[in-house]
Amino acid sequence: MSWPPIRPELAGIEPYGAPQLDVPVQLNVNENPYGPSAECIADIAAAAAQAAATLNRYPDREFTALRSALAAYLSRDSGAAPVTPDMVWAANGSNEVMLHLLQAFGGPGRTVLSFAPTYSMYPEYARDTHTEWVAGSREEDFSLDVDKARALVEEVRPSVVLLPSPNNPTGTALRPEAVGALCEAVGDHGIVVVDEAYGEFRRTGVPSALESLADHRSLVVTRTMSKAFAGAGLRLGYLAAHPAITDAIRVVRLPYHLSAVTQAVALAALEHAPELLGKVDELRAERDRVVDWLRTRGHEVAESDANYVLFGRFADRHAVWQGLLDRGVLIREVGPDGWLRVSIGTPDEMTAFKNALVEVTA
Structure with a gap:
């Protein structure tokens, strides 16, 4: 028997994670390239x-103040039905939120369904x-395809x-009718989780699933402060659902599970929501310019409502990825074979990406 005595299905598996390399232009993990202002940093600090002065005591187990602040933010989202604090849950990143959902509603003898290509962590949960x-x-x-998806849910x-x-890694948004159709197909024997980690980047006219919460008690909508809120290092994910x-x-x-420091920092960041979200429009515009540019260069590009773009197709995508890396630009080798994904950065970073790609594909 091999040692250590790890679960057999985990033996030899590499842990999840994108490459963390020290290069000038990092466009591989969909971070917001714009950090907080000096005023925001001071308030967070x-x-x-203040939280540090209470670290001898356990934090608020129900993170009451944070749930209220998150509910208020979600209720302000365009077109969203009112969200109350008892409809909100939060954890250390949307990854832990998803794990909580699978722990509570999955398990032996139960099934989780998604549609590939999709986020590579889902099968790990x-x-x-x-x-x-x-x-x-x-x-x-x-x-x-809503009809095919509904049929598979029923099966x-x-x-x-x-x-x-x-969708991660493609950037594709759901059709508006998909949420209702799949909630009806699931009925009371399951839950439908719409993962809107990149929801704030959706194009004008693309609805949030938050609008459907009041209509479907099986619906869960997850969000994160890692992307649009420029809080990847904060590790705060959250959801809205029936109480x-x-x-x-x-x-x-x-x-x-949420430390006093995490709760305090998240609350301070939410106080600066208009500022932290202030670059979202710029990033969406930059995304659309990148999509157009890639297409003029003859690349296939997936429609994107996120802060990243999936493009291809390459006979040897790893060679293209490596060529970009050799020129100081790190993107992500992920998704269907032949495709690559680039996060949207600052205009200077996107210029560096374009210049490098032209050289690599010349």
């Missing part, structure tokens, strides 16, 4: 210092919670359906 993983297929343009009868919108769903998650969470 003050909040952290399933694996880690002993939930069966089933992946349907997206269309050639990475959209979701598989999953406990959890995971629907990223915009019965958030109450069920409390059963599986670890005690005091």
